[in-house]
Amino acid sequence: MTAAADPAPAPLSLGRRALVEGLGAATLAAVVIGSGVMATRLSDDVGVQLLMNAIATVFALFVLIAALGGLSGAHLNPAVTLVMLALRRTGPVDAAVYIPAQVAGCLAGAALANLMFGLPVVAISTTDRAEPATLLAEVVATAGLIAVILLLARQGRDALIAPAVAAYIGAAYFFTSSTSFANPAITIGRIASDTFAGIAPASAGPFIVAQLVGAAIAVGVALALAPRAAMARATTAAPPAEAARA
Amino acid sequence: MTAAADPAPAPLSLGRRALVEGLGAATLAAVVIGSGVMATRLSDDVGVQLLMNAIATVFALFVLIAALGGLSGAHLNPAVTLVMLALRRTGPVDAAVYIPAQVAGCLAGAALANLMFGLPVVAISTTDRAEPATLLAEVVATAGLIAVILLLARQGRDALIAPAVAAYIGAAYFFTSSTSFANPAITIGRIASDTFAGIAPASAGPFIVAQLVGAAIAVGVALALAPRAAMARATTAAPPAEAARA
Amino acid sequence: MTAAADPAPAPLSLGRRALVEGLGAATLAAVVIGSGVMATRLSDDVGVQLLMNAIATVFALFVLIAALGGLSGAHLNPAVTLVMLALRRTGPVDAAVYIPAQVAGCLAGAALANLMFGLPVVAISTTDRAEPATLLAEVVATAGLIAVILLLARQGRDALIAPAVAAYIGAAYFFTSSTSFANPAITIGRIASDTFAGIAPASAGPFIVAQLVGAAIAVGVALALAPRAAMARATTAAPPAEAARA
Amino acid sequence: MTAAADPAPAPLSLGRRALVEGLGAATLAAVVIGSGVMATRLSDDVGVQLLMNAIATVFALFVLIAALGGLSGAHLNPAVTLVMLALRRTGPVDAAVYIPAQVAGCLAGAALANLMFGLPVVAISTTDRAEPATLLAEVVATAGLIAVILLLARQGRDALIAPAVAAYIGAAYFFTSSTSFANPAITIGRIASDTFAGIAPASAGPFIVAQLVGAAIAVGVALALAPRAAMARATTAAPPAEAARA
Numbered sequence: 001m002t003a004a005a006d007p008a009p010a011p012l013s014l015g016r017r018a019l020v021e022g023l024g025a026a027t028l029a030a031v032v033i034g035s036g037v038m039a040t041r042l043s044d045d046v047g048v049q050l051l052m053n054a055i056a057t058v059f060a061l062f063v064l065i066a067a068l069g070g071l072s073g074a075h076l077n078p079a080v081t082l083v084m085l086a087l088r089r090t091g092p093v094d095a096a097v098y099i100p101a102q103v104a105g106c107l108a109g110a111a112l113a114n115l116m117f118g119l120p121v122v123a124i125s126t127t128d129r130a131e132p133a134t135l136l137a138e139v140v141a142t143a144g145l146i147a148v149i150l151l152l153a154r155q156g157r158d159a160l161i162a163p164a165v166a167a168y169i170g171a172a173y174f175f176t177s178s179t180s181f182a183n184p185a186i187t188i189g190r191i192a193s194d195t196f197a198g199i200a201p202a203s204a205g206p207f208i209v210a211q212l213v214g215a216a217i218a219v220g221v222a223l224a225l226a227p228r229a230a231m232a233r234a235t236t237a238a239p240p241a242e243a244a245r246a
Numbered sequence: 247m248t249a250a251a252d253p254a255p256a257p258l259s260l261g262r263r264a265l266v267e268g269l270g271a272a273t274l275a276a277v278v279i280g281s282g283v284m285a286t287r288l289s290d291d292v293g294v295q296l297l298m299n300a301i302a303t304v305f306a307l308f309v310l311i312a313a314l315g316g317l318s319g320a321h322l323n324p325a326v327t328l329v330m331l332a333l334r335r336t337g338p339v340d341a342a343v344y345i346p347a348q349v350a351g352c353l354a355g356a357a358l359a360n361l362m363f364g365l366p367v368v369a370i371s372t373t374d375r376a377e378p379a380t381l382l383a384e385v386v387a388t389a390g391l392i393a394v395i396l397l398l399a400r401q402g403r404d405a406l407i408a409p410a411v412a413a414y415i416g417a418a419y420f421f422t423s424s425t426s427f428a429n430p431a432i433t434i435g436r437i438a439s440d441t442f443a444g445i446a447p448a449s450a451g452p453f454i455v456a457q458l459v460g461a462a463i464a465v466g467v468a469l470a471l472a473p474r475a476a477m478a479r480a481t482t483a484a485p486p487a488e489a490a491r492a
Numbered sequence: 493m494t495a496a497a498d499p500a501p502a503p504l505s506l507g508r509r510a511l512v513e514g515l516g517a518a519t520l521a522a523v524v525i526g527s528g529v530m531a532t533r534l535s536d537d538v539g540v541q542l543l544m545n546a547i548a549t550v551f552a553l554f555v556l557i558a559a560l561g562g563l564s565g566a567h568l569n570p571a572v573t574l575v576m577l578a579l580r581r582t583g584p585v586d587a588a589v590y591i592p593a594q595v596a597g598c599l600a601g602a603a604l605a606n607l608m609f610g611l612p613v614v615a616i617s618t619t620d621r622a623e624p625a626t627l628l629a630e631v632v633a634t635a636g637l638i639a640v641i642l643l644l645a646r647q648g649r650d651a652l653i654a655p656a657v658a659a660y661i662g663a664a665y666f667f668t669s670s671t672s673f674a675n676p677a678i679t680i681g682r683i684a685s686d687t688f689a690g691i692a693p694a695s696a697g698p699f700i701v702a703q704l705v706g707a708a709i710a711v712g713v714a715l716a717l718a719p720r721a722a723m724a725r726a727t728t729a730a731p732p733a734e735a736a737r738a
Numbered sequence: 739m740t741a742a743a744d745p746a747p748a749p750l751s752l753g754r755r756a757l758v759e760g761l762g763a764a765t766l767a768a769v770v771i772g773s774g775v776m777a778t779r780l781s782d783d784v785g786v787q788l789l790m791n792a793i794a795t796v797f798a799l800f801v802l803i804a805a806l807g808g809l810s811g812a813h814l815n816p817a818v819t820l821v822m823l824a825l826r827r828t829g830p831v832d833a834a835v836y837i838p839a840q841v842a843g844c845l846a847g848a849a850l851a852n853l854m855f856g857l858p859v860v861a862i863s864t865t866d867r868a869e870p871a872t873l874l875a876e877v878v879a880t881a882g883l884i885a886v887i888l889l890l891a892r893q894g895r896d897a898l899i900a901p902a903v904a905a906y907i908g909a910a911y912f913f914t915s916s917t918s919f920a921n922p923a924i925t926i927g928r929i930a931s932d933t934f935a936g937i938a939p940a941s942a943g944p945f946i947v948a949q950l951v952g953a954a955i956a957v958g959v960a961l962a963l964a965p966r967a968a969m970a971r972a973t974t975a976a977p978p979a980e981a982a983r984a
Contacts, residue, residue, distance in 0.1 A: 012717070020717055027636065034667030043539025047289025047298055052539055056666035058305070059550070059659040066652050067643045071717060116632060116669045118625040133364040140362060144273065151313045160312050167305035174302035175280030177363045221269070225262055225317060293781025293790055304797070379856040386854060390765065397805045406804050413797035420794035421772030423855045471750070471758055471809060508963055515959070519882065526913030535785025544785055548912035551796070551905040558898050559889045563963060608878060608915045610871040 012071055018097045020072035022105035024064050028076055029109025029189040030116070031060040036196030037117045049196065054173035058166045065162035077183040078102055079215040083146055086219060099185075106189025114193055125191055125198025129178065130206040137176035138207050142214030143221070144168060145182045150222035184208040258317055264343045266318035268351035270310050274322055275355025275435035276362070277306040282442030283363045295442065300419035304412045311408035320408075323429040324348055325461040329392055332465060345431075352435025360439055371437055371444025375424065376452040383422035384453050388460030389467070390414060391428045396468035430454040504563055510589045512564035514597035516556050520568055521601030521681040522608070523552040528688030529609045541688065546665035550658045557654035566654075569675040570594055571707040575638055578711060591677075598681025606685055617683055617690025621670065622698040629668035630699050634706030635713070636660060637674045642714035676700040750809055756835045758810035760843035762802050766814055767847025767927035768854070769798040774934030775855045787934065792911035796904045803900035812900075815921040816840055817953040821884055824957060837923075844927025852931055863929055863936025867916065868944040875914035876945050880952030881959070882906060883920050888960035922946040 012020070035056035039049035068074040073090075075081045078099045084090035090098070111121045148168045152161050172180030181187045181199070187207050190199045199207065258266070281302035285295035314320040319336070321327045324345045330336035336344070357367045394414045398407050418426030427433045427445070433453050436445045445453065504512070527548035531541035560566040565582070567573045570591045576582035582590070603613045640660050644653050664672035673679045673691070679699050682691045691699065750758070773794035777787035806812040811828070813819045816837045822828035828836070849859045886906050890899050910918030919925045919937070925945050928937045937945065 016717055023713070023717075030632070031663050031667040034669075035663070038542075038666050038669070039539060042542055043537050045289050045291060045294060045537060045539065047285060047291065047294040048537060048539040048543070050284075050288055051294070051298060051301070052543060052666050054301075055543070055546075056663045059663035060667070063640055063656050063660045063663065066649070066656050067640050070647045070649070071643070112632065113667065116625055116629045116667075118623075118669070131364075133362055137362045140276070140358065148309055148313050151317070155316045157312070157316070164309045164312050168309045171277050171281070171302045171305040171309065174284050174298050175277040175306070175359065175362075177280075177284070225258070225266055225269075291781050291783060291786060293777060293783065293786040296776075296780055297786070297790060297793070300793075377856075379854055383854045386768070386850065394801055394805050397809070401808045403804070403808070410801050410804050414801045417769050417773070417794045417797040417801065420776050420790050421769040421798070421851065421854075423772075423776070467761070471754055471761075504963070512963055515963075522878070523909050523913040526915075527909070530788075530912050530915070531785060534788055535783050537783060537785065540783060540785040540789070544789060544912050547789070547792075548909045551909040552913070555886055555902050555906045555909065558895070558902050559886050562893045562895070563889070604878065605913065608871055608875045608913075610869075610915070 014094060014097055017072040017094075018101040020068050021075060021098050022101040022108070024068045024072070024074060024076045025102040025105030025185055025189075026109035026112065028057075028060060028064060029106040029186055030113045031056050031109075032186060033110050033190065033193045033195060033197045034113035034116055036198075037113065037119070037193075040196045041117075050173060050179065053179075053197065054170055057173065058170040061169055062162050062166035065165055069158075069162060072098075076102060076185070077145075078185050079142055079146065079183060079211050080149065082212070083150070083215050083219055087150075102185040103188050106185040107192055110189040110192040114195075119193070119195070122192045123194040125194045125200050127194075127198045128200045128203050130203035134178040135206055135210040137178035138181060138210035139214040139217065141172045141176045141178065141180035141182040142211040143218040144172060144214075146215045146218035147222055150218065151226065154222065154226040178207070181207055182211060182214075184211055187211070260340060260343055263318040263340075264347040266314050267321060267344050268347040268354070270314045270318070270320060270322045271348040271351030271431055271435075272355035272358065274303075274306060274310060275352040275432055276359045277302050277355075278432060279356050279436065279439045279441060279443045280359035280362055282444075283359065283365070283439075286442045287363075296419060296425065299425075299443065300416055303419065304416035307415055308408050308412035311411055315404075315408060318344075322348060322431070323391075324431050325388055325392065325429060325457050326395065328458070329396070329461050329465055333396075348431035349434050352431040353438055356435040356438040360441075365439070365441070368438045369440040371440045371446050373440075373444045374446045374449050376449035380422075380424040381452055381456040383424035384427060384456035385460040385463065387418045387422045387424065387426035387428040388457040389464040390418060390460075392461045392464035393468055396464065397472065400468065400472045424453070427453055428457060428460075430457055433457070506586060506589055509564040509586075510593040512560050513567060513590050514593040514600070516560045516564070516566060516568045517594040517597030517677055517681075518601035518604065520549075520552060520556060521598040521678055522605045523548050523601075524678060525602050525682065525685045525687060525689045526605035526608055528690075529605065529611070529685075532688045533609075542665060542671065545671075545689065546662055549665065550662035553661055554654050554658035557657055561650075561654060564590075568594060568677070569637075570677050571634055571638065571675060571703050572641065574704070575642070575707050575711055579642075594677035595680050598677040599684055602681040602684040606687075609687075611685070611687070614684045615686040617686045617692050619686075619690045620692045620695050622695035626670040627698055627702040629670035630673060630702035631706040631709065633664045633668045633670065633672035633674040634703040635710040636664065636706075638707045638710035639713055642710065643718065646714065646718045670699070673699055674703060674706075676703055679703070752832060752835055755810040755832075756839040758806050759813060759836050760839040760846070762806045762810070762812060762814045763840040763843030763923055763927075764847035764850065766795075766798060766802060767844040767924055768851045769794050769847075770924060771848050771928065771931045771933060771935045772851035772854055774936075775851065775857070775931075778934045779855075788911060788917065791917075791935065792908055795911065796908035799907055800900050800904035803903055807896075807900060810836075814840060814923070815883075816923050817880055817884065817921060817949050818887065820950070821888070821953050821957055825888075840923035841926050844923040845930055848927040848930040852933075855933075857931070857933070860930045861932040863932045863938050865932075865936045866938045866941050868941035872916040873944055873948040875916035876919060876948035877952040877955065879910045879914045879916065879918035879920040880949040881956040882910060882952075884953045884956035885960055888956065889964065892960065892964045916945070919945055920949060920952075922949055925949070 035053045039052040043049050065074045081095050081098045085095040114121055145168055148164050152164055187204050190197050191201050191204050281299050285298040289295050311320045327341050327344045331341040360367055391414055394410050398410055433450050436443055437447050437450050527545045531544040535541050557566045573587050573590045577587040606613055637660055640656050644656055679696050682689055683693050683696050773791045777790040781787050803812045819833050819836045823833040852859055883906055886902050890902055925942050928935055929939050929942055
């Protein structure tokens with residue numbers, strides 16, 4: 001039923017798509033956290049550290065969306081899944097399966113990063129990050145991310161979503177004071193590593209609220225800028241739509 | 247009427263397109279200024295600071311032009327709008343609305359960047375930048391930017407404008423002594439932040455004059471190199487033209 | 493006979509394709525090792541060193557796969573060739589010629605890098621790298637590399653393989669504690685240079701075993717996520733398949 | 739006559755194409771030299787300096803080839819022009835006009851860079867660079883550059899030449915001990931600036947000889963790897979060929 005609701009459904013079963021979301025989210029979390037550990041081990045210049053962390057994330061996002069977009073839609077982010085649910089691009093059953101898969105994946109990815117660097121499998125982060133300025137930053141960061149996805153999808157430019165999302169997060173690492181988490185699942189995963197990219201549990205809740213506020217704002221902005229039927233072309237899975245045009 | 251003058255008019259109303267220009271310019275200003283604040287907070291190496299500032303700007307320009315080009319043309323820059331007006335690619339009413347939207351957007355983006363980093367909403371910059379060498383640099387920087395846009399548009403290679411403009415500014419950050427403002431609206435926005443990317447009001451005027459001189463030179467160069475009717479294919483909004491060819 | 497088994501055979505003889513693999517592998521090894529030498533000569537910040545090493549490798553991988561993919565398939569990596577052999581995308585004779593060409597190429601590339609920097613042609617590395625965490629990292633790094641290639645090929649998105657493999661390795665340099673060798677031939681080549689990118693002989697064996705384990709895991713994952721006949725479209729040589737569709 | 743010999747002649751007169759080559763070469767030289775000055779003024783870490791220099795050059799090469807390739811072929815390099823002449827892709831009259839335009843452009847670009855940074859218009863470099871290791875590096879660097887261009891052209895993948903050449907030089911900045919000049923006109927231009935990117939006159943001659951040796955080797959390699967008629971599709975001006983296929 002949810003599959004029938006998708007205009008360009010991926011040919012994979014929901015179980016396989018959830019596995020794709022979980023593995024993709026795990027990889028993303030391992031990249032974000034692992035590159036943060038590498039950065040602090042190799043440099044004392046925090047600017048150089050953030051460059052390493054950001055560049056690794058940009059590259060990973062491009063690869064993950066390019067390789068997995070045609071399989072599961074490559075949401076990798078509960079904020080994206082909830083927006084797609086609100087816009088009826090993803091069904092409620094799919095969303096109810098995707099989001100736990102994303103969260104579980106990010107926790108597994110955090111554990112993997114810890115192991116790859118010889119750290120305890122799980123260590124709760126002690127980095128407090130929530131303050132008014134960083135929460136505003138998370139609103140802005142997530143609003144921008146969702147707006148980029150929706151505006152490109154609305155224009156049928158799905159092939160640009162992989163490089164554009166990667167580039168957007170690359171910019172957001174630097175122009176937001178929070179370094180742009182912009183993803184509730186990654187935020188939860190980052191709790192589990194007491195390293196450069198970690199976040200204390202008490203900060204994670206406010207961050208996630210800010211992210212969801214940002215996502216809601218982005219939906220409003222995108223609908224205001226693109227109020228017409230063309231919006232219906234926005235699809236969960238970019239590459240099938242792209243293939244259909246070819 | 248202005249819409250009728252556009253060979254490939256965007257389907258959005260002028261009001262919506264102005265909103266797109268304003269939001270896009272605000273995002274660009276927030277990126278330029280915000281990443282500058284982040285850079286000075288994290289590193290003592292000014293080279294690393296400029297790398298962070300430049301990389302964030304490159305990524306943002308690519309995303310903004312890719313996502314907004316099909317909506318408003320993604321000028322985001324009064325120099326671009328004035329050139330399009332001079333070449334009759336944008337009508338006078340559109341230009342009269344776009345430019346204030348760009349300037350207001352950049353001021354809003356500066357305020358947003360200040361807020362995201364816990365700074366006063368507005369703080370007038372005290373960084374003097376105008377001197378003969380940097381003014382020459384702004385002429386060169388803006389001439390190159392406009393030449394890239396016009397030469398690609400003249401050849402019908404609109405899909406390359408987003409990556410090429412981003413890459414051009416990425417180079418210009420480093421090869422011009424001014425770090426390449428190349429945009430009167432961004433120059434005004436930068437007045438409102440007394441941080442790494444700021445510019446003192448007394449320097450802004452000469453910078454803007456230099457930028458407009460550069461833009462005029464670029465129009466001359468592009469017409470000299472591309473004197474024929476093919477030039478007429480240059481369009482305000484790249485993506486619709488691109489879509490029309492598909 | 494092997495050529496007949498290839499669904500989209502490159503029009504070059506096996507000898508010429510082996511030469512392409514050898515020259516490509518030599519270039520890749522020269523880039524990896526040479527940029528490591530440059531990095532340690534120019535900077536004392538190990539983070540900056542790894543940025544230089546990684547950026548050079550990313551650029552080289554993109555160029556090599558884009559330029560050589562249509563000639564030999566641009567495996568440049570015995571793990572890739574063995575996976576293609578297991579999936580019957582490459583015949584056993586081709587594989588038996590490709591792998592020695594890749595290893596010989598990487599050794600020649602190491603010698604070339606040494607010579608370009610005024611070092612002895614061959615110097616056995618003394619850098620011990622094998623430990624549980626780095627071996628886990630090599631499993632992960634190689635699994636990700638092979639998964640990216642197989643998933644893109646399975647979806648007929650061969651044109652994305654060059655940028656995606658480059659970007660993947662760019663991320664893996666930072667998020668894996670081993671800095672992601674992910675290639676048995678490069679691992680052997682790195683033995684021959686006692687510099688930043690080198691690896692002691694005693695560590696090379698365990699690294700290669702970990703890489704092959706990772707490759708095997710990736711095949712299992714890709715088959716699990718993509719169990720159907722579409723998989724048969726994965727080809728040794730991406731560009732011819734791409735050209736055939738055009 | 740030369741125009742008639744071109745399989746996909748650019749529609750511009752030789753005079754206009756020479757102007758394009760000159761302006762393009764001037765821009766390239768200004769980027770290489772200007773970003774070098776910026777780098778040494780902002781950072782004390784030579785690795786960071788080379789990152790700035792290399793990134794600026796990569797971005798500029800991509801933009802210049804993308805924007806000018808359809809106008810003049812965007813050789814911007816006497817080694818490229820001589821190779822195209824040897825392969826009968828460019829006529830002797832065109833070559834005799836292109837090469838002086840490239841050299842004059844690079845000298846003008848050096849002067850512009852000096853002026854933009856408040857330096858004397860011309861200052862002869864005192865940086866000795868010629869030694870056996872760096873000359874070998876120039877042979878390798880130029881051979882790789884020419885091989886990338888010829889192999890992509892031979893396969894009809896002209897649209898990849900702009901990003902591939904940019905990426906190749908980005909790698910070569912780091913993996914060659916000479917930082918990869920790979921261009922006789924740029925080498926001459928660099929004589930005129932006594933800054934980070936400069937080269938003493940006594941070193942320029944040996945560098946240029948090494949570059950031409952590398953170019954000749956690349957022609958041999960490309961013909962060996964691609965011996966057939968398909969080679970005839972290599973064209974002076976990439977984009978027209980690309981446009982013809984569209």
